[in-house]
Amino acid sequence: MENILNIEEVEYPYLSQKVKIYTFKNGHKLVLAHKKSTMINISTWVKTGSINENDHNNGVSHFLEHLMFKGTEKYKAGEFDKTLERKGGIINAATWKDYTFYYVTIPTEHFSLALHMHADMMTNPLIPDNEIGPTFDINGEEPKEKRERCVVIEEIRMGQDANWRKVYNALNAIMYEKHPYRRDVIGTKEIISTIPRDEIFRYYKSFYTPSNMTTVIVGDFDEDIAIKSVLDEFKFQDFGEFDKLTPDEQIPETKIKNPKTVINNAHINTGFMMYGFLANPPKNLKETIALDLLTTILGEGKSSRLNTNLIENVKEPYVYGVGASHYQLKDGDCFLIDINFDANKKDEVIKDINSELDKLQTIKKEELEKAKKFAKVNFAQESETVSATGELIGEFMTVFGNLELAGQYLKMLDEIDVDYLSQIAKTVLAKENASISILMPEK
Amino acid sequence: MKFIEFNNTNIVYENIENTPRTAIYLYLSTEKQAKEGVHTMLGNLLLQGTKTKTAEEIATELENHGIEVTVDSRADFLKVSIICLDEDLEFALNSVNDFMLNSTFETLNKEIFKFKNETTASMDTPSAKASDAYYKELFKGHKYGITNTKILETIDNVTIEDVKNYQKELLTGRKIISVATGIKDEEKLFNLLTNSLSFMQKNDIEIKYNPAPKNKGNLIKIEKNDAKQAQIFQGWVVDGINTPDCAKLNVLNSLLGGAGLSSRLFVELRDKKGLAYTVRSSYKTLKDGAHFTLYIGTEPKNIKKSLNGFKTEIQRVIDEPPTDIELQGAKENFIGRYKYFYTQTNAQIASVNGWNYITGLDFSCNEKLLDEVMKVTKEDIIEAVKKYLLAEPTTVVLAPKEYLDF
Numbered sequence: 056m057e058n059i060l061n062i063e064e065v066e067y068p069y070l071s072q073k074v075k076i077y078t079f080k081n082g083h084k085l086v087l088a089h090k091k092s093t094m095i096n097i098s099t100w101v102k103t104g105s106i107n108e109n110d111h112n113n114g115v116s117h118f119l120e121h122l123m124f125k126g127t128e129k130y131k132a133g134e135f136d137k138t139l140e141r142k143g144g145i146i147n148a149a150t151w152k153d154y155t156f157y158y159v160t161i162p163t164e165h166f167s168l169a170l171h172m173h174a175d176m177m178t179n180p181l182i183p184d185n186e187i188g189p190t191f192d193i194n195g196e197e198p199k200e201k202r203e204r205c206v207v208i209e210e211i212r213m214g215q216d217a218n219w220r221k222v223y224n225a226l227n228a229i230m231y232e233k234h235p236y237r238r239d240v241i242g243t244k245e246i247i248s249t250i251p252r253d254e255i256f257r258y259y260k261s262f263y264t265p266s267n268m269t270t271v272i273v274g275d276f277d278e279d280i281a282i283k284s285v286l287d288e289f290k291f292q293d294f295g296e297f298d299k300l301t302p303d304e305q306i307p308e309t310k311i312k313n314p315k316t317v318i319n320n321a322h323i324n325t326g327f328m329m330y331g332f333l334a335n336p337p338k339n340l341k342e343t344i345a346l347d348l349l350t351t352i353l354g355e356g357k358s359s360r361l362n363t364n365l366i367e368n369v370k371e372p373y374v375y376g377v378g379a380s381h382y383q384l385k386d387g388d389c390f391l392i393d394i395n396f397d398a399n400k401k402d403e404v405i406k407d408i409n410s411e412l413d414k415l416q417t418i419k420k421e422e423l424e425k426a427k428k429f430a431k432v433n434f435a436q437e438s439e440t441v442s443a444t445g446e447l448i449g450e451f452m453t454v455f456g457n458l459e460l461a462g463q464y465l466k467m468l469d470e471i472d473v474d475y476l477s478q479i480a481k482t483v484l485a486k487e488n489a490s491i492s493i494l495m496p497e498k
Numbered sequence: 499m500k501f502i503e504f505n506n507t508n509i510v511y512e513n514i515e516n517t518p519r520t521a522i523y524l525y526l527s528t529e530k531q532a533k534e535g536v537h538t539m540l541g542n543l544l545l546q547g548t549k550t551k552t553a554e555e556i557a558t559e560l561e562n563h564g565i566e567v568t569v570d571s572r573a574d575f576l577k578v579s580i581i582c583l584d585e586d587l588e589f590a591l592n593s594v595n596d597f598m599l600n601s602t603f604e605t606l607n608k609e610i611f612k613f614k615n616e617t618t619a620s621m622d623t624p625s626a627k628a629s630d631a632y633y634k635e636l637f638k639g640h641k642y643g644i645t646n647t648k649i650l651e652t653i654d655n656v657t658i659e660d661v662k663n664y665q666k667e668l669l670t671g672r673k674i675i676s677v678a679t680g681i682k683d684e685e686k687l688f689n690l691l692t693n694s695l696s697f698m699q700k701n702d703i704e705i706k707y708n709p710a711p712k713n714k715g716n717l718i719k720i721e722k723n724d725a726k727q728a729q730i731f732q733g734w735v736v737d738g739i740n741t742p743d744c745a746k747l748n749v750l751n752s753l754l755g756g757a758g759l760s761s762r763l764f765v766e767l768r769d770k771k772g773l774a775y776t777v778r779s780s781y782k783t784l785k786d787g788a789h790f791t792l793y794i795g796t797e798p799k800n801i802k803k804s805l806n807g808f809k810t811e812i813q814r815v816i817d818e819p820p821t822d823i824e825l826q827g828a829k830e831n832f833i834g835r836y837k838y839f840y841t842q843t844n845a846q847i848a849s850v851n852g853w854n855y856i857t858g859l860d861f862s863c864n865e866k867l868l869d870e871v872m873k874v875t876k877e878d879i880i881e882a883v884k885k886y887l888l889a890e891p892t893t894v895v896l897a898p899k900e901y902l903d904f
Contacts, residue, residue, distance in 0.1 A: 069518060091516065093837060124759065133769065136759035141827025143834015146759060162834055188772060201772025210775035213795055215726040216624050322724040323622040325615075357545070358557035367553055371611055375619045395619050425562040432564035432583060435518045440842040 058286050066462040067448070069438035074448065076458060077282060082266025085285050086448055086458065088273040095166050095274030096441040098158035099177050100449040102269075103262035105152050105240040106385070107302040114207070114242010115250060115258045117150040121203050122255065123157065124148075125186035127179040132186050135172050144169060145442075152236050153385045154453045160442045163275055167284065170272075174288035177268070182259065184252050193248040207247050214241060218327050218494055219393065221319065226331045226391075226492035229315045234308045236384060261300040265291045269452045273445040307386040309335050310483075316491040320498070325375060326398035327494040330408060332390040334483045337383035337455050344430070344468055345479040346381045346390055351426035353415060353484075354379025354392060358425070360414070361392070365407055373397035374404060383454050390484060398496050405491070412486040418473045427468055434465060499851060500684075501861055505692035508700045510851040510861065512678045514844055520584050520679035521844035522691070524594070524698060525856035527575040528671035529706045531641065532664040535649045535656045540664055541571030542609045544578075548600040556597060565590045573641045574785040575856045576668055581845055584681055591694035598697055601665075603658045610653050617646045624722055625795065628729035628896040635718055636733060636789060636892045640710045672703045676852030678844035705858040710735050710787030715890040719902045728798045728897035731791060732808055736781070736886045738788035740859055745870035746882040747781045747790060752828035753820055753879065754811065755779030755792060757835075760827075762814070763792070767807045773800050785857040790886060798901035805893070805904075815883045819876040829871050836868065 061078040070088055077085040104116045126132035139146050144161035157177065159169045188202030198205065214220045224239050231237035270289070272281055311333055337343040354361045354377060365374040376395040381388060396404045437443045451461045499512045532540075545567070546553040560567055565582040567590065578598070582590045621627045630645045637643030675698050681687050692698070712735045737743040755763035755778045767777045777794040794804045820828065840850050854861055895902065 071516065092842070094842065133760065133765060137827065140758050140760045140831050140834075141823075143830045143837065145835065145838050160838060162837065203769075203772070205772030206768055206775055209727070209773070209796065212726040212797060213775055216795075218622055322722065325619040325622055356557065356561045358554065358561045363554055363557075366612070367557075370608060372615075375612070375615045397615070421562065425558070425564075428562065428564035432519070432566075435583065439517070439519070439844070442838075442842075 056282065056286065059282075065458045067458070068434050068462065068465055070444070074458065075278070079265070079286065081291060082264070083289060083291070084269040084452070085282065086269060086271045086452060087276075087278055087281055088271070088444060088448060089275070090273050090441055090444060092274050092441045093163060094160050094441055095163045095169070095272065095276060096158060096160045096445040097166075097170055097173050097270070097272050098156050098445050098449055099173065099268055099270045100154050100156040100453045101263055102154055102267045102453055104150055104154050105238050106235045106305060107262055107300070108235060108238060109303045112246065112250060112254060112258065113238045114240075114246050115255055116155055117241050118207050118247055118250065119182070119255055119259055120148045120150045120155050120157075121207055122182045122187060123176055123180050125183060125203065126181045127175050128181065129175055129179070130172065132183070135176055139165070139169055139172060142168065150240055152240060154449075156449055158442070158445065166274075166276060170284050171288050174285070174290070177263070178289055178291050180259065182252060182256055187252055187255070190249045190251060193244045204247060207241070208244050211241055211244050211247065218321065218323060219329075221321065222327045222329045222393075222492045222494045223391075225317050225319055225494075226329050226490060229317050229490045229492065230311050230331045230333060230389075231308050232312055233304065233306065234386065235303050235305060236386065257297070258300055260294045260297060265289075269449065271445045271448050271452070273441040273448070305386060307336060309333055309387040311488055311490050314488060314490045316493065318493045318495060320495050323494065323496050324398070326396045326401055326404070326496070328394045328396065328401070328404060329492045330392040330489045331492070332484055332488050334388040334390060336385060336387050338457065338460070340460050340463060340467055341471065341475070342479060343383055343388055344464065345471055345476050346388055346483065347430055348423065348426040348471065348476060349415065349480055349484065350379045350381040350390070351429045352418060352422045353411065355429065360411055364411065373400040374407070383450070385454050385456070401493065401495065409486040412484055412489075415480040415484055416477050418476050418480070420473055423471070423473050423476060427471075430468055431465060499861060502688070503700065504688040506699045507692045507695075508674045508855065509688060509691060510674060510676045510855060511684065511687070512847050512851060513682060514678055514680060514847065517680040517844050518583055519581055519844060520587055520677065520681060521848040522580040522591075523676040523848040523852040524578040524580075524673070524695070525575050525676065525852040526668045526671055526673050527856050528667040529703070530667045532667070533652075533656065533660055534644055535653045536660045536664045537571050537576070538613070538649055539606065539609060539656050540661050540668070541569045541576060542613065543603045543606060543661060544569045544597050544601055546605045546609065547602055548596050549602060550600070551596070553605070556593065560590070560593055563589055565593070567594060573644065577852070579845070579849070584679065588690060588694065591690065595694055595697065603661045606656070606658050606661065610656065613653060614650060617650055621647070624725050624727070624896055625729050627722070628720060628731055628894050631718055631720055631896075632731035632733070632791075632892065632894040635716060635894065636713070636735060637710055638713055640708070640786070642710055642784060642786070669697055670701055672705060672856060673698050673700060674852050674855040676848045676855070678847040678851070707858075708786050710784075712889075713892070715892040718894045720894065720896040721899045721902065722896050723898045725798065725896060725898055727795045728801050728804075728895060728901060730794045730796065730801065730804055730893070730895050732805070732891045732893045733789050733791035734886050734889060734891055736788050736790045738786070739783040739857070739867075740863065743882060743885070744783065745867060746874050746878040747788070747886075748832050748867070749825070749828050749871055749874045750815070750879050750882050751779050751781035751790065752832045753824065754815065756781065757828065757831045762811050763808075766811055767794065767804065771803070771807065773804055773807065798897040801895060801897060801901055802904045812883060812887045816880050819880055825874070825876055825879070829874065832871055833868055836864070840864075
């Protein structure tokens with residue numbers, strides 16, 4: 056097919072056939088992964104999220120994600136949801152710092168219809184004013200008509216009632232100096248209530264370009280039909296010359312320059328605390344795997360160090376829940392420790408966590424082996440369904456920037472030894488490198 | 499799917515080709531009602547130490563092999579789930595056998611202490627607090643109404659003897675091993691399962707039902723003065739699985755608010771009125787009944803509008819019944835969601851098969867339900883609304899005090 060610029064084949068764990076990556080001449084990528092299932096998963100990943108926002112349009116990526124479902128020339132608002140859900144489809148979308156993705160998981164017999172409607176939505180959204188709803192003053196009178204703008208504001212309110220989200224947002228604001236990752240993906244009520252339709256559409260035109268999109272298909276399908284359908288159905292518009300949005304400066308911050316502690320208050324009975332660390336981008340595969348392993352050793356599962364030492368081996372624990380997590384971001388990984396605790400014991404908790412961080416610089420071989428096994432099992436688990444497989448492939452394509460790294464992950468895992476792990480713990484997870492966000496009960 | 503009795507043990511087995519992880523779900527139930535909190539404490543204590551191993555040792559040996567073991571105390575049963583790579587199966591089963599037979603329960607006081615604190619901590623989440631109050635009220639007088647905050651009231655009375663006695667009841671109760679795996683050698687697998695888990699030998703226990711009462715609904719208001727959103731739960735106790743109304747209620751749920759982005763509540767209250775990010779209905783079946791619940795999280799000043807919206811949409815099912823296309827869509831949506839949530843992984847499959855047995859259902863009940871769903875008519879839907887949703891509902895509203903005067 057003359058529209059194909061390049062084809063790559065990649066080994067992918069737990070799939071019986073190699074995954075194929077097609078790059079079309081317009082830059083649009085298509086990833087095809089065969090997996091036996093009664094359902095098929097179609098997703099398109101756009102390389103944009105809050106990373107491409109500024110202080111004036113923060114939240115536009117997520118708002119646009121909502122508005123993409125509001126109709127095209129061919130299908131009016133609600134038709135996409137109604138038609139595919141009435142065929143047993145599960146549809147939704149998500150926006151994160153580095154990406155926005157849209158997916159359909161549907162019984163395989165409806166593949167053609169789902170692909171047709173998904174492609175139409177991605178390339179021809181109307182984003183109509185009557186669905187967005189009028190702009191209004193969030194501190195003034197209610198808008199005359201409450202539409203999607205108000206739905207997103209309700210989603211912001213929902214987040215304001217979520218304690219962990221409050222702690223995480225406050226942490227983000229102090230971890231980064233300048234990088235757009237410091238902003239909350241969902242934005243603010245003030246911006247969402249006032250951002251005009253033209254600005255939203257300008258954002259769409261700037262970032263929803265073919266070269267910024269990767270479509271992933273996982274399931275039982277005929278490869279030739281899938282390629283032809285994607286080429287036929289993704290009819291990208293030519294917007295000609297326009298004033299493209301230029302993102303804020305994105306200089307990676309891979310270590311917190313000025314670690315800080317912030318304390319906020321809420322009407323709660325217990326304390327919430329989060330430690331945050333920054334690290335190198337995930338294309339440094341060995342380091343990112345090491346941080347996955349350190350997550351397991353420190354805070355995943357009942358036998359993790361934090362759970363054992365702060366809860367299980369304590370007669371009357373003042374820590375009620377504790378865990379660690381690590382997530383990959385294009386411009387640098389982020390490592391978090393979260394603790395829910397007796398609010399009278401804040402200082403003791405900080406002392407305990409700092410002590411665990413000090414101890415993390417020494418790792419036993421059996422801990423490393425356990426963490427490696429965990430990583431392998433996690434990979435197997437994420438390959439069990441078409442939707443989980445599609446999501447992992449999308450993340451590797453978008454955040455890691457290279458699907459081959461998925462194939463290399465398990466091989467490189469075996470190369471990591473305790474010395475390397477200790478070195479990463481020492482350089483990345485030293486207590487002096489952490490910013491801390493705490494939410495305490497109102498006095 | 500195959501159901502067999504092997505070495506005096508009931509096993510339900512499903513072979514799923516090319517899957518690296520085996521899922522085994524053990525279901526145990528008893529008709530004897532334990533004192534409040536005992537069932538929960540047994541579940542919490544089973545991984546906390548045996549005659550020969552500490553909690554830390556148990557957790558370490560399982561996690562060293564990447565084996566996921568969870569113990570879940572539900573009102574109708576105790577469920578032990580084991581998910582592991584096939585190569586670790588024997589090790590996992592031996593470990594489970596040990597803690598199921600040799601747990602000492604010596605750390606009961608600590609577990610009570612932890613339970614109290616964890617429950618207090620969970621009530622810091624507004625939706626969890628409202629949900630706890632809702633189920634306590636909806637199922638008042640029935641075991642389904644024993645929520646964590648209800649258990650808190652009497653948890654200090656639970657003793658090690660209570661836990662041990664209740665464990666004995668469970669081990670002599672109704673049991674099933676449900677397995678979904680890529681392992682094809684059935685004989686070898688069944689021998690391994692029954693030899694390693696000898697406590698799962700069957701007892702011929704007749705299942706009894708204690709239907710949840712359809713109490714008259716009440717309105718409960720909960721003050722949370724810094725809440726940015728009101729949390730509203732509204733619902734009814736309705737008939738459950740294996741009743742003629744089950745298929746009708748499932749289709750009604752898809753139509754009203756369980757289908758995702760296109761059901762009526764979503765379109766009317768979210769898309770057209772902008773009242774909420776989350777609005778939905780759910781129909782949840784349990785052994786002794788079921789509930790049909792509506793939920794919305796909304797700006798506190800929208801409480802009345804949201805409650806009226808619920809009422810309007812319920813009435814509209816009668817006044818503007820679904821068209822043939824809408825009805826067919828609701829049915830297919832139910833079937834698609836069923837496939838997605840219950841048939842995609844070994845864990846989902848093992849869980850569903852085991853649940854069917856322990857709640858006294860036929861293994862073909864899911865297929866039958868899907869057939870019955872396809873036969874539901876618009877008259878059936880209207881009848882279900884009239885029968886259940888026009889009754890006075892149980893409603894819980896959590897919001898700042900100034901918004902609770904409605």
